[in-house]
Amino acid sequence: MPSFYQPSAELLQAFGFTRFSSPAGQTRYSRPSECGQETVVLYPDEELALLEAVNGQLLYCFQGRVASEAEFRVLLRQVNWPAEVQSA
Secondary structure, eight states: OOOOBOOOHHHHHHTTOEEEOOOTTOEEEEEEOSSSEEEEEEOTTSOEEEEEEETTEEEEEEEEOBSSHHHHHHHHHHTTOOOSOOOO
């Protein structure tokens, strides 16, 4: 069975995400964007979702699996989300 990658809480926090309450079976991290909110949702089956809301409307949604941190960073860049550690 292949193993997939999920970003750690520490990495997401370094990218500026904050953990938010979420329903059972998922863990949510969000951060403000220039025009809305970016959210990463982690699921126990190693899937993840990227959601971007602008003015209360869902602008972007991805759900799937990635193989590595490098692939996760590429995915963030493909949707124009910063993929670097935020300075304090």
